[in-house]
Amino acid sequence: MATILETKSVTKKFGGFTAVDNVSLKVDSGEIRFVIGPNGAGKSTLFKLVIGFHSPNSGTILYKDKNVEKLKLHERINLGMGVKFQAPSVFSELTVLENLFLANNREHSLKINDLLNNFALEKEKNNLAGDLSHGKKQWLDIALSTISKPDLVFLDEPTAGLSVDETRITGEIVKNLNKQGITFIVVGHDMDFVKQTASKVSLLHLGKMFIEGSVNEVLSNKGVNDIYLGLS
């Protein structure tokens, strides 16, 4: 599999605090890569570095072997990326359909009706997005990030605030979209969601890459338990 995204020794400091410390990450096309870690591990900062919200102090970010550091957020997106931020950020004054229309940027995009059905938004398609429940907002947000059928989609905490059932359905949808050719990088720490969905896991701790591997390899590592229990 070709490498779709690579970070080489990326470091980001905020004043004296090093949020991301010399992190190298390599994601292949077709993966559902989870980046996990406890609060403050640097997951979301790494995510924001890759999409261009922050600039790294040092290191290189390659997307499809192209250095993207000088590109603005919308320029990176137009190379074939999709993004879903941590908090559901749908446009509350627009209808569900208008939200999807706004996000639909490419010719070979996913069918709106399929997305509406998959995310159970069919009945609410003409409602204002602001009137949706939290769970539906999360789903609409994921739909916005995937409708253009990007090659790589970043999902930051896609199941935050979702019920067990909603989390499971989200996992199925992500796997289904992955089969259609979308590579995912997911930031989160819902272990059931990780086990259900991930093809590979990277664990960050105190801004550094602690371990990478399959779900079983990472979760069976003793150090990982210690990190999550706050013992290391």
Next chain:
Amino acid sequence: MKTNYKKNKLQILTFLILGAIPLFVDSYYLDNISYFMCWTFISLGLAVIWGMGGILSFGQTAFFGLAGYGFSVISINFLGVAGVSLWSILLALMLTGVFGLIVGYFLFYGGIYDVFIGIVTLAITLVLETFMQQTAGPEYTIGSARLNGFNGMQGMPTIGFENIPFGLVEGVTQYYFILILSIIILILLYKFKNSKMGLIFLASKEDRERVSSLGHNVQKVQLIAFTIASLLAGISGILYTNWGGYITPDSMGLVSAALPVVYVAASGKKDFFSVFIGCIFFVWLSQTLAINGKQFAIIVMGLILVIATRFFPDGIILMLKNKLVEKIKWLQS
């Protein structure tokens, strides 16, 4: 997107009534209504950038004045040349558009947002006013046009179309010229609002970064919308100058910068039609009150802004429009 005329019954009816007005009123009142309608374009421009994009700009007045002065200078210099007035309009609008583009570029690509846009645009307006006030000397002459400082410019020719009966844009012709232009501009604005670009601009009001993260160049769209708004303000400036045959630095003053904000906020900044009707009404009200003293009118306008902001955040005219459509079933069908 096809226009659904049934849904626009109120708008069509309103324009039919406005179209019939010259049959029922004398030339004095007709000229007054033309004057009120001159201001609708600057307000519609503000409805675009503020109502759609959430960008409160006091710069509309600067563009208004610039277009008025530009039109005056160009038309005075080319007085007597066939078709000059139309060229004066286009050149003055080009000047305004380019200025809007430059200001907008530094605002949006310079990372100036929110309340700071209001501050910067107000500063531009006041600087222009102060500059124009100081142009009384003979050295401030462009070709054969003297800028005249405080007294402002006069003596520009009326807009005219060659070899057409009633070709001079004054009286009834002026009224229909402005009315037809209003209809065209409103249709174009609704088309813009319903376009993808309009949707991007509308969404940017809520969350600029999210719109960027969907692959849209938000700054570019904001710049385009800002330029559209500046051109609309320019149309008002030209029509105002043509209507009265004069333009003064006062037209770029603090009061002039604040009044369109009152008209738009009190009318309903999210609805172009409400802004159009509301602007005519509030300019009329402001002028009527001004008969008893200019300051008195300004205080009442300020009071209207406070009341509208507190009790009718969506706008008084839009609220009345919605109530009217709710009450009269024929308008809904």
